[in-house]
Amino acid sequence: MANDMLRVVDLDKENRGRKKWMMAVFLLLIVTSGALLYLWWDKEVAFEAYKTDVEKTSKNSLGRLTLHEVIIDDNQILLNATFEPVKTFTSEHQIFFFPQILINGKDYMVRNGGQSIAQSTEAYTIYNSVKMDNLPKDDHLKLDIRYKDWNVETPIEEPWEFQVEASQEQLQEDRHVFTVEKKVKHVDQQEITIDRVVSTPISTTIYFYAEQRLVNDAMPFKIQSKGGKTWLFKEPYSLNDEGTKWGIRVDALYLTEKHYKLFPVDMDGNKLGPALTIKKDD
Structure with a gap:
């Protein structure tokens, strides 16, 4: 239209x-x-x-x-x-x-x-x-x-x-939380901590933070299932004025398996480091 x-x-x-x-x-x-x-x-x-x-x-x-x-x-x-x-x-x-x-x-x-x-x-x-x-x-x-x-x-x-x-x-009943709390190097070697991944039947969000304001906030990620299916997260948004807390969301994605791989990628989808294994909280 x-x-x-x-x-x-x-x-x-x-x-x-x-x-x-x-x-x-x-x-x-x-x-x-x-x-x-x-x-x-x-x-x-x-x-x-x-x-x-x-x-x-x-x-x-x-x-x-x-x-x-x-x-x-x-x-x-x-x-x-x-x-x-x-x-x-x-x-x-x-x-x-x-x-x-x-x-x-x-x-x-x-x-x-x-x-x-x-x-x-x-x-x-x-x-x-x-x-x-x-x-x-x-x-x-x-x-x-x-x-x-x-x-x-x-x-x-x-x-x-x-x-x-x-x-x-x-x-609340259907929400899945994957606690991560692991540090990774992303774009321009900026160090960030992946806090958690939260998935609902409506969306999935990766939450991460840094010690200082991010110089480059173009920080995409990929999540990969055990079967090899991947989803690209590419539009982060700031959660505070200091530019240290961030979320990045994909709508209509519901993660129901127990384990996934998560890794930082560049804007072309190329891996920037080793994958993290994330596990659904009990």
Whole structure:
């Protein structure tokens, strides 16, 4: 679709109290296949056990925004909404919104991204993926969701607001953790520590950290199964202002075997060092 859009922004955590955004990465793509976030609500992908149905509508002078459902993943929240503008609606901005989410009254956000799909001139589907750090592990979370920004710098005068109690009880049962805590040399001989790998039916994330800010954050990895199947992780994102804590995620990948191999690679996928054997925690 020519009107599909994907955007990703990192958040300025130092200015969270003033609720400002800093665009460290700004990505605008023309998506021809309707893939990416849309896949998370594709009827062929069985994520029903992890969804919280909302079906609530909020109105303002711009139109109606209906929040259909929420999925809580490991340090990630996915949102599915529909925007129906008023008939007199005109805007200098592209149809895309960045929600702010407070969890149990606190802000854990580190990155906000999503996709906008024009279904017609009267309806737009809005998908969002909000990355978090240290998301609480409670079975039920209270979400305060405010769609408050058109883009990185332009606020919406009357934000659409939703209060949702979302469950991650099933996710807690199905989450697999592979504790690693091993050091490796990566790009430019930078030494990092692989903390852990966390896998759910929705995504798999490698968490790693360094003693000092990374000079080069282009740090892809590969994970390989016993049967030789490999998955490339190539888009890390920072989890703190110091640039020392990082995550790197592949969506729709669920690691169910007990052992895997993990190794650092360059941007062409070539190994940079020996593989680490990772084992699922008991």
